[in-house]
Amino acid sequence: MVLAEDLALLRDGMIRLLDAHHIEVVAAVDNGPSLVREAVQHRPDLAIVDVRLPPSFTDEGIRAALEARQQLPDLPVLVLSQYVEQLYARELLAQGTGGVGYLLKDRVSDIAGFVDTVRRVAAGGTAMDPEVIATLLSRQGSRSPIAALTPRETEVLSLMAEGRSNAAIAAAMFVTEKAVGKHTNSIFGKLGLQQSDDDNRRVLAVLAFLESAPH
Amino acid sequence: MKGMSISTMPDPDRAQDSFPVQATHPAPSRWQLFGYCVARVIWRFLGIALIVLLAVSLATIVIWIGLVLTNISLLLLRKYAAVERRISGRILGTDIPDPHSARRKRGLAGLGERLTDPATWREMIWLLEVTTVGLALNLAAFFGYIVLPVGYWISPLLLRMDAAINRTLLEPKEAELRERISTLEGSRARSVDHSAAELRRIERDLHDGAQARLVAAGMDIGLAESLLDADPAKARELMAQARGTTRDALADLRSLVRGIHPPVLADRGLLGGIESLAIASPVSVSLDGALPGRPPAPVEAAFYFGIAEAMTNATKHSGAQTISIWLEHSDGVLHVQVVDDGVGGAVVAPGGGLAGIASRLEAFDGTLAVVSPHGGPTVVTMAARCELTPAEGVAR
Known part of the structure; x- marks a missing residue:
């Protein structure tokens, strides 16, 4: 994978961490444009990107991630940040394809969980930070299909947004996998998502979740 | 951009430097003066129309239509004076500052403010001057230009005289400047107070939040270190607790930063x-x-x-x-x-x-x-x- 992080302290720490879990970092850069270049050159299984990067020190990382995905549409991207912004989550997911992760940097300190997320996103999954979901759930609006979901279904959807599989959701909610399957089908139905590749529908469901906010 | 080239492009970094300096303009050419003169003869007749409108508006102010009319005609008066201020400024080769106080509400809500602004009343008096004496000076200059040899010498003089009268009547008076200064002093004091209070709040939040949590995490890690051999299970528990505490510290910092500059x-x-x-x-x-x-x-x-x-x-x-x-x-x-x-x-x-x-x-x-x-x-x-x-x- 390739890594873009401008603070040497965090960059080196991340390389050590990934190395210890047999994930090879083929290129580590400290700015947005280099990330796009390296990604195109190495065609990695995953790009990990910090949001705030030189030269602009604003949302450079988001823009670099989107740019890299435009050039390599299947490139999985995991964006890390000191803050999570629903706005950026929506932009990252807007293409409607998987292989997108957006996490708070502190999640890295849960090593096992983080490595798991890295592998999941590299495999084409989606992983939204629980905080993105928490903010969305704190709204009590009734103006979207999301409002039609039962509390149980909303819970399933937020776990889905974090990128968990049906089995993992079942374990977290202390129910059977079959029950989770029933919930997810009901969610897809209420959000008007037709039968298709299950993975893709999961992304679209999460996107609908984020889209339930106005533009 | 290298060398000594002078750019006319607005440079955002420079804009602030040049702001306090009063802008000056090159003196207008004779042709420009003539242009101003012709345009102004027509413009000043419009001023007479404005007087009529103002009189009607103020006379009917007791009924609601008068309020609306007054509001409109005061806005027109202000624009009218602004144009004169600019042209007179051009003729004199300097800028005439706007005396109106900066407080500004939109629409009818601002009517009271406009009526109590002394600059508005001075503009009304000025309007009487400009449509009589001012108009006469301008007409004289205009006819001067027609009788060429006289106009060449006399008309610019007349125009400058007119512009100087305008400046006297239209520029801010000392009392207004003084009021403006006291407004600014008040708002400066309030914003200094506000930022001092903000800094105190940030200091307190840091002290009670992130700082305290990092101290706690440090204590947990220290304790874990000392228990590593004797009680590894307890040490592991403490390490996990310390990790949780650093996460909370980061969450504190995040919400603090959001409150400062998202x-x-x-x-x-x-x-x-x-x-x-x-x-x-x-x-x-x-x-x-x-x-x-x-x-x-x-x-x-x-x-x-x-x-x-x-x-x-x-x-x-x-x-x-x-x-x-x-x-x-x-x-x-x-x-x-x-x-x-x-x-x-x-x-x-x-x-x-x-x-x-x-x-x-x-x-x-x-x-x-x-x-x-x-x-x-x-x-x-x-x-x-x-x-x-x-x-x-x-x-x-």
């Missing part, structure tokens, strides 16, 4: 900030308007927090179903309006959130007004004069 605002400007507020809002939000560039960072932040405060009030207290935000930058002034369809009855309570925003805006000569009758709707209007700098990353 990252999305820094990244995406005011529109991005509003969009982000809208996503997090439980009621539906519509945004109307555009910003062709970015206001200076402190102005942007003041507006952002003003909008955030208005939205929070609407959601928490008014039971609003929808919030509409309207935004416009025209004539160098940024206007933002937040309207909700809630129950109304909102006030700017001293020491409250909106009062804080008002004093923040005051530092840039900005204003905040709340109109919120019982039964709604609530309209929060903010305005501040600011230059926009075209910035990449705003338009997407």
Whole structure:
């Protein structure tokens, strides 16, 4: 994978961490444009990107991630940040394809969980930070299909947004996998998502979740 | 840009340096003077029409149509005087400053303010002068130009005389300048107070939040270190606890930074900030308007927090179903309006959130007004004069 992080302290720490879990970092850069270049050159299984990067020190990382995905549409991207912004989550997911992760940097300190997320996103999954979901759930609006979901279904959807599989959701909610399957089908139905590749529908469901906010 | 080339492009870094310096213009050529003279003869007859309009408006002010008429004619008078101020300035080769006080409400709400502004009354007196003596001077200059040899010498003199009278009547008076200074002193004191209070709050938040948590995490790690051999299970538990504590410390820091300058605002400007507020809002939000560039960072932040405060009030207290935000930058002034369809009855309570925003805006000569009758709707209007700098990353 390739890594873009401008603070040497965090960059080196991340390389050590990934190395210890047999994930090879083929290129580590400290700015947005280099990330796009390296990604195109190495065609990695995953790009990990910090949001705030030189030269602009604003949302450079988001823009670099989107740019890299435009050039390599299947490139999985995991964006890390000191803050999570629903706005950026929506932009990252807007293409409607998987292989997108957006996490708070502190999640890295849960090593096992983080490595798991890295592998999941590299495999084409989606992983939204629980905080993105928490903010969305704190709204009590009734103006979207999301409002039609039962509390149980909303819970399933937020776990889905974090990128968990049906089995993992079942374990977290202390129910059977079959029950989770029933919930997810009901969610897809209420959000008007037709039968298709299950993975893709999961992304679209999460996107609908984020889209339930106005533009 | 190298060398000594002089650029006419507005340079945002330089704009502030040159601001306090009074601008001067090259003296107009004789042809320009002649042009001004001809245009002004017509312009001054329009002034007579304006007198009639003003007289009718003021006479009918007791009935509502008079209020509207007065408001319109005062605005016209102000524009009319502004044009004269500019042309007279050109003739004299200098700028004539605008004496109107900076407080400005839009529409009928501003009528009282306009009527009590001494500059307005001086403009009315000036209007009488300019349509009589001024008109005569101008006509004399005009006929002077027709009788060429006389006009060549006399007319420019007459025009300068007229411009000098205009300047005397139209420029700010000492009393007004003094009032302006005391307004500025007041608002400066308030913004210094405000930022001192903010710094104290930040210090306290850091001390009680992130700092305390890091100390606790350090203690846990130290204890874990000493227990590593004797009680590995306990040591592991302490390490996990320390990790949790650092996570809480980061969460504290994050919310603190959001309160100082939200990252999305820094990244995406005011529109991005509003969009982000809208996503997090439980009621539906519509945004109307555009910003062709970015206001200076402190102005942007003041507006952002003003909008955030208005939205929070609407959601928490008014039971609003929808919030509409309207935004416009025209004539160098940024206007933002937040309207909700809630129950109304909102006030700017001293020491409250909106009062804080008002004093923040005051530092840039900005204003905040709340109109919120019982039964709604609530309209929060903010305005501040600011230059926009075209910035990449705003338009997407």
